[in-house]
Amino acid sequence: MMKRWGILPCNGLDKPAGQLAREIALYLAQDQAKTLACPVFLHSAPSVYAKVKEETQWLVLDGCNTRCASKLAAEAGFAVGKKINVSELTEKENLKLGRSLRLEPEALALAKRSALDLAAALFTARTDREEKTAAIPDGKGQTDSGVDFPASITYTEFRQDKFRFRVPQGEFFFNENDCWVWVQGQRARVGVSDYVQQSLSDIIFFSAPELGAEVEQFGVLGSLESSKAVFEVIAPVAGKVVAVNEELEGSPERVNENPYEQGWIAEVELTDWETDRELLLDAGQYLEYLKNKVADFHV
Amino acid sequence: MSETTFMGVTRAKIPWAPVIDYEKCTFCLECDKFCPHKVYEVNREERRLVVAHPEHCVVFCRACSKTCGPDALSFPNKTEVTDLIKRLRKEEGA
Ligand code: SF4
Ligand code: SF4
Numbered sequence: 001m002m003k004r005w006g007i008l009p010c011n012g013l014d015k016p017a018g019q020l021a022r023e024i025a026l027y028l029a030q031d032q033a034k035t036l037a038c039p040v041f042l043h044s045a046p047s048v049y050a051k052v053k054e055e056t057q058w059l060v061l062d063g064c065n066t067r068c069a070s071k072l073a074a075e076a077g078f079a080v081g082k083k084i085n086v087s088e089l090t091e092k093e094n095l096k097l098g099r100s101l102r103l104e105p106e107a108l109a110l111a112k113r114s115a116l117d118l119a120a121a122l123f124t125a126r127t128d129r130e131e132k133t134a135a136i137p138d139g140k141g142q143t144d145s146g147v148d149f150p151a152s153i154t155y156t157e158f159r160q161d162k163f164r165f166r167v168p169q170g171e172f173f174f175n176e177n178d179c180w181v182w183v184q185g186q187r188a189r190v191g192v193s194d195y196v197q198q199s200l201s202d203i204i205f206f207s208a209p210e211l212g213a214e215v216e217q218f219g220v221l222g223s224l225e226s227s228k229a230v231f232e233v234i235a236p237v238a239g240k241v242v243a244v245n246e247e248l249e250g251s252p253e254r255v256n257e258n259p260y261e262q263g264w265i266a267e268v269e270l271t272d273w274e275t276d277r278e279l280l281l282d283a284g285q286y287l288e289y290l291k292n293k294v295a296d297f298h299v
Numbered sequence: 300m301s302e303t304t305f306m307g308v309t310r311a312k313i314p315w316a317p318v319i320d321y322e323k324c325t326f327c328l329e330c331d332k333f334c335p336h337k338v339y340e341v342n343r344e345e346r347r348l349v350v351a352h353p354e355h356c357v358v359f360c361r362a363c364s365k366t367c368g369p370d371a372l373s374f375p376n377k378t379e380v381t382d383l384i385k386r387l388r389k390e391e392g393a
Binding site for chain 1: 305306329364365367369
């Protein structure tokens with residue numbers, strides 16, 4: 001069953017960016033008939049939202065990088081379907097909010113515009129997904145991929161306290177930012193290692209890199225987010241993004257389950273693998289590197 | 300692969316660490332609480348956060364800046380740092 005959309009904004013009373021988040025939420029709730037969750041009420045009486053939570057996917061509106069709304073969504077177990085950060089939005093729009101808590105007309109206009117854009121995006125997100133489900137006969141979801149990724153992988157494992165760290169054997173290469181790449185010809189699949197998913201713990205949101213975007217080696221290939229932190233996926237290779245793991249959009253927890261298999265991030269068409277390779281570790285080297293790093297791993 | 304090298308280059312030669320904009324910093328210490336690498340130090344008397352150990356910062360990580368509400372943290376340019384690392388690798392004969 002297709003879940004309907006609800007809005008979870010930051011409370012935002014005491015900051016201009018928060019006021020803007022609220023304003024966007026209000027437009028969406030009033031004019032677009034979306035369910036609105038009150039963050040304060042949700043925090044103090046989560047059971048009130050128990051039923052609506054099951055039927056809803058949430059658009060989370062953070063005012064700033066403190067990410068109160070995202071953290072709350074994680075805490076409450078809300079399924080996050082989309083999120084925006086108002087501070088990033090105003091930066092992109094080149095809008096200075098000033099100090100006043102009462103929003104200026106330009107800010108109000110931006111709120112209205114963003115609400116309309118978001119409403120449109122939520123609408124297409126829904127139809128996309130419906131089409132996808134319709135197109136996949138077994139209903140399981142097959143992400144389009146251009147590589148023959150190994151069907152089964154052997155791992156070297158070690159433990160530290162209650163944590164298990166796997167490093168895949170074979171043709172995997174890593175950067176020291178805990179991202180891996182597996183190469184086949186001109187194409188490569190990229191993901192994060194167990195270290196990333198362990199230190200983030202429950203991942204609630206995947207922000208995908210844009211299809212067709214050119215990324216440099218050590219550029220950003222999307223990000224993963226938990227209540228603890230936002231992790232930027234640091235590209236081990238340079239190239240053009242030709243596929244993303246769309247399954248992660250609805251089920252980011254796949255990265256926690258296995259970041260090497262169903263939790264892969266994206267595929268890129270390589271620019272210069274030979275040169276990129278020089279700055280990467282092979283599986284054996286990464287294992288040693290990881291053991292050292294994990295020795296002072298605290299969660 | 301010890302803590303003092305990154306990609307085979309002496310870590311101290313790589314200028315990668317957060318820069319605090321004190322005009323914006325509210326001394327909330329979210330960044331310090333978040334980072335496990337002992338990059339920051341807190342000067343309570345002056346209510347000032349300092350980047351005391353830039354060499355502990357993980358090259359290309361920017362995670363703490365995502366915890367900073369007032370957006371007071373910035374980082375060097377990645378492409379420039381990557382180019383520098385490549386140059387240093389040649390020089391150090393890695
Ligand atoms: S999170 Fe930002 S505002 Fe808070 S102490 Fe760190 S730099 Fe300052
Ligand atoms: S960038 Fe990463 S390693 Fe560096 S201080 Fe911030 S959180 Fe710590």
